[in-house]
Amino acid sequence: MKKILDYDEMKELLDSLDNNIIKKEEPIGFSNFGYPIDHYTYGNGEYHMIITSGTHSSELITNIFVIRFMEKLSLKEIYIDPNKYTIHFIPFVNPEGTIIVTKAIRSLIGKNISWDAEQTYCLTFYRNCRIEGIYSNSLENHDVKLEQWMFRRATPDILGEEHKDLKMSLKKLYEDNDLPIGSMINWSSNGRGVDLNSNLESSTFIDRIEKGEAIYSKLHLGNIRRDKLGPLGCPYYEKKGDIEPENKALYNFYESIKNNHKLIGSLIYHSCGDIIMYNDDLTFKNPWQEDFDSKDTFKNKIVAEKYASITGYKLDKSEIYTTVDAKLKTLYPVSLLIELGSVTGTPLSQFLDLDIPGSGVGFKNVYTNIIEKNSKAILEVLPLMADIYEVNYE
Numbered sequence: 001m002k003k004i005l006d007y008d009e010m011k012e013l014l015d016s017l018d019n020n021i022i023k024k025e026e027p028i029g030f031s032n033f034g035y036p037i038d039h040y041t042y043g044n045g046e047y048h049m050i051i052t053s054g055t056h057s058s059e060l061i062t063n064i065f066v067i068r069f070m071e072k073l074s075l076k077e078i079y080i081d082p083n084k085y086t087i088h089f090i091p092f093v094n095p096e097g098t099i100i101v102t103k104a105i106r107s108l109i110g111k112n113i114s115w116d117a118e119q120t121y122c123l124t125f126y127r128n129c130r131i132e133g134i135y136s137n138s139l140e141n142h143d144v145k146l147e148q149w150m151f152r153r154a155t156p157d158i159l160g161e162e163h164k165d166l167k168m169s170l171k172k173l174y175e176d177n178d179l180p181i182g183s184m185i186n187w188s189s190n191g192r193g194v195d196l197n198s199n200l201e202s203s204t205f206i207d208r209i210e211k212g213e214a215i216y217s218k219l220h221l222g223n224i225r226r227d228k229l230g231p232l233g234c235p236y237y238e239k240k241g242d243i244e245p246e247n248k249a250l251y252n253f254y255e256s257i258k259n260n261h262k263l264i265g266s267l268i269y270h271s272c273g274d275i276i277m278y279n280d281d282l283t284f285k286n287p288w289q290e291d292f293d294s295k296d297t298f299k300n301k302i303v304a305e306k307y308a309s310i311t312g313y314k315l316d317k318s319e320i321y322t323t324v325d326a327k328l329k330t331l332y333p334v335s336l337l338i339e340l341g342s343v344t345g346t347p348l349s350q351f352l353d354l355d356i357p358g359s360g361v362g363f364k365n366v367y368t369n370i371i372e373k374n375s376k377a378i379l380e381v382l383p384l385m386a387d388i389y390e391v392n393y394e
C-alpha cells in the first residue's frame with residue numbers, strides 16, 4: 001500500500017471517516033492565508049486529551065500517523081472508551097506548510113505510482129540526506145543539497161490558483177531571501193516563512209538573531225538560514241513578539257479545554273529521532289515566562305516512561321526553552337513531545353517500509369513501526385494520564 005498522502009488526500013481520508021465516531025468540529029482558528037486549523041473529536045468522556053501534528057510541515061509522517069490513528073478508531077480496529085475519554089485531534093497545526101511540502105513531493109512523486117516506486121524515491125531521498133550529512137562535517141555546507149536537487153522542479157509556481165495568496169507569499173520569500181533551489185521539500189514553516197515552533201515571545205535563539213547573527217541549519221539542511229524568513233527556523237515575521245495565528249489558535253484552544261474540562265494531557269508529534277521529550281521537576285527552569293506554573297510538570301516522566309516501554313523510544317528531559325512546544329509542556333502537564341522514527345531526512349525517509357536483510361533495527365519497516373507502536377502507546381498512556389489527573393488535580 002502506498003504510504004505518502006498529500007494535503008488533499010489527507011483531507012479526503014478524514015472526510016471518509018465514520019462521523020458517528022470521529023466528529024468534525026469547528027476549526028480552532030485560521031492561518032494567515034485563511035486555511036482552517038481543523039479540529040476533530042472522538043468520544044464524550046470527562047477526561048480530555050489533545051493530540052497535535054504537523055507543527056513542522058516537513059515532518060509529514062506526524063500528520064499521517066495521527067490521521068491513520070483516527071482511521072483505526074473509525075474502523076474499530078482499536079478501542080478507546082468513548083464514555084470515559086474525549087480525544088481532540090488537530091491533524092494540521094500548520095496547514096499552509098503541509099500544502100507547500102506535499103505539493104513539492106507531488107512535483108516528482110505522482111499520486112498513482114506503485115508501492116515499490118514510492119519506496120525507491122524514499123530510499124533515494126534518505127540516502128541523499130545521509131550523504132549531505134557526511135559532507136557537512138568536512139566541506140563548505142551552504143551549497144545546494146542532493147535531496148533538494150531531486151526536487152528542483154518544486155517552485156512556488158506549482159501551487160495552483162486555488163492557493164493564489166499562499167503562492168504569492170512563497171514567491172516573494174524565494175525572491176527576497178534568495179532561498180535555496182528545491183528547498184520547498186524542506187518546508188517546515190508556515191506560508192509566510194515563520195517556524196511555528198520557534199515563534200516565541202523571547203528566547204536565546206531570538207536574542208542571537210536580534211544581534212544580527214547569520215544562523216544556518218545543520219547537516220543536510222546546511223544551506224538554509226534560520227535567521228531569515230524561509231523553510232525553517234525563523235521565529236517571527238516582522239518583529240520579536242509577533243505571534244502567528246496558528247499559535248494563537250493553539251494557545252486559546254488548550255486554554256479553553258483546560259478551563260472547561262479535565263485536561264489530562266497532550267501528545268505533540270514531531271519527527272525524527274525516536275525520542276520522547278518531557279519536562280520534569282529536576283530540569284524545570286523557564287527563564288522566559290516566570291509566571292508558569294511548574295509544580296506538576298514532573299508527572300510527565302511517569303507517562304513518558306510508559307510511552308517508552310511500548311515504543312522503545314529514548315527519553316530526553318534536556319529541554320531548552322526556545323520552542324512553543326516547550327512552552328506548552330510547561331503550561332499543560334502532562335504533555336509530551338514525541339519524535340517519530342529514527343531515520344534522518346523528513347519528509348520522506350519515515351515512509352520507508354523495507355525489511356532489508358542485515359539492516360539495523362531502526363531501519364526495518366520504519367513506517368509500520370511508527371504507526372503500530374505509537375498507536376499502541378496512546379492506548380496505554382491514556383488510563384495512566386487519567387489516574388494521574390485524579391490523584392493530583394481533583
Ligand SMILES: [Zn+2]
Nearest residue numbers: 056059270271
Ligand atoms: Zn519538529
